[in-house]
Amino acid sequence: MRVLFIHADYIEFEAKSKAMKAAEEIERKRERYEECLVAFISVEEGDSSLLHKAVDEIEDVAKKVNAERIVLYPYAHLSSNLAGASEAMDVLRNLEEEMKKRGYEVHRAPFGWYKSFVISCKGHPLSELSKEIKSEEKEEESEALKAEKRTTYWYIMDTDGNLHSVEEFDYRDYPNLKKFADYEISGSRAAKEIPPHVKLMQSLEIADYEPGSDSGNMRYYPKGKLIKALIEEYVESRVLDYGAMQVETPIMYDYEHPSLKSYLNRFPARQYIVLSGRDKYFLRFAACFGQFLMMHDATISYKNLPLKIYELAKYSFRREQKGELSGLRRLRAFTMPDMHTLARDLREAMEEFKKQYEMAIEVLRDFGLSLGDYEVAIRFTRDFYEENKEFIKELVRLVDRPVLIQMWDERFFYFVLKFEFNFVDSLNKAAALSTVQIDVENAERYGITYYDENGEEKYPYILHCSPSGAVERVIYAMLEKADMDAKKGKKPMLPVWLSPTQIRIIPVRDEFTGCAIQEMDYFAKEGFRVDVDDRDLTVSRKIRDAEKEWIPYIVVMGEKEKERDILTVRIRGDGVKEMKREELLEILRNETEGKPKRRLPLPPLLSERPRFR
């Protein structure tokens, strides 16, 4: 039900002609009421069950504006999902009855008529107000969330496995853990500034807002596209090494599909809705659906377990609230590496959980985020903890630092155990990166089964894993960390394997551009990203520009280098050194070993490059 409230000096309306056969019979065509709260109402499908909630809402508003006279005005134009005429009329009549019982003077404009009306709105802050009164299903959900809050317990677990209360833990050596715990528990946040990574993503020509799209849908310039592609390739190779099978599934799903619908209703977040003719589809907010539907149709033996399916969910869509969107930290369209593992029992699920936990640590390390650059949260039900205390302690030992623990008396979500690695930025906001969950609910919901040794059909446990978290969020964390480094006086940079230009060669004069290009070809042939600044500028100026791009190795070419056949290399944050080209090659090989390689995303000569910003 949708209601538009107007607190009015008066309303006057006149029924002109019937808009439908079912229109009510009326006595007076023209009516006028002074000093009243007018409720324009669209009755939607299924609203008969919402009567009491609607009455509460109307009374709530009436009390706020001190109105004793209420005019219920049927108004179909607030919704595209209207109830049938008979249901709507019943709901309106019942509303009238109930409001009268509560002691209000209630009038109702006739249903099913074209009416003219004049209204005088008082214009104070509460005089215009719209409300959407939602279904019972969603109401139950919010009750569940409230219950979750009542039975949630927070602790810090130290590396010896002892639980401390979050208030009393000594955070002296772990200031970020304190910030993370505050953020998680109280949700306190006091940021006033633009997050530092936003300026960096723009000035480094990585990503930018796209005013031509919905907010939270970014554009990625060539350098940003390169970084994303490398991160994606890297995560993909990690999970393939781990034994996953890569698949691809649709980005939109039938809104009315039974198992999807119950999942959607359990998590009433905001989806993008796509209309295909009259049919409604929602854009996926993770890769779960497609993979679950695929596994539902698969024939799986216990011999196939643990079975791992991986997909790069590009994109995943979540229509986050506008106020919540922020640079690359929280988007409406994002790229989510998403792996699901079927495990035969809890023991196997825990084994895989631990492997994936260790993989996530290594993955983040390769992005330049070490233990200590992020905070660990482990969440579980009390039952799980009682039966698996040693396992939890082991997880904490593996990261060798205290961890935020959240424990529930009952299971509110689909999982019994979950971890996340959270990056805490300079504005004290936390953002989850890697995560794994043990899901005990969706195998049944989606009808995913395997056959055990006795030929019996069983439900497996399902692990949800994103070893890195959203790709855009990895970039956010790297940029935020670089900014923190810069504030500490350290030169900010990306890991060498992710730097769009790894070597910049700067000829001292035009006549050396030729040798510079020769050197470039040497390194390019070895698979590194090299470019030449052939612009008509001073050496100082070209150095400055290269430094502003965070280029890790800057090579100046002139007489000296040509005669002695050496390279003068300015290593980022480490001064200028002379070396043979083979030495530089060796350094680069060490820096990028085992990481994916991609070619330079821009023309190799700087004079041929546009500026995107």
Place this chain on the structure above:
RNA sequence: GCCACCGUAGCUCAGUCGGUGGAGCGCCACCUUGGUAAGGUGGAGGUCGCGGGUUCGAUUCCCGCCGGUGGCUCCA
């Protein structure tokens, strides 16, 4: 979704108590041929976010919308 602030050249921003606008950077041209974080001179470039309203006249005032940022709410 609600509230607040913001939107002027490609970028960062100044300005107009209502009379169609500036700087630095970038871009283009010329000079300069350079040695580790900005060489010099000149030029081009604007529907002052979009749409209405008030006005003789709106970039400026008012309303609406769009976009950005922050707060609240929310975050599977």
